[in-house]
Amino acid sequence: MGTIILIILVLALIGALPAWPHSRSWGYAPSGITGLVVVILLIMLLTGRL
Numbered sequence: 001m002g003t004i005i006l007i008i009l010v011l012a013l014i015g016a017l018p019a020w021p022h023s024r025s026w027g028y029a030p031s032g033i034t035g036l037v038v039v040i041l042l043i044m045l046l047t048g049r050l
Contacts, residue, residue, distance in 0.1 A: 002045045009038045 013034040
């Protein structure tokens with residue numbers, strides 16, 4: 001179950017990159033937030049809490 005969540009969050013991280021003209025002004029905030037969630041879940045997976 002944890003692996004599936006990690007894969008979904010990695011795909012969300014790739015999808016959050018500002019690639020379209022309307023989202024270029026957002027900067028890297030969406031991918032930064034998603035990346036933070038991925039790092040937290042990765043730490044939880046490695047410590048066995050998830």
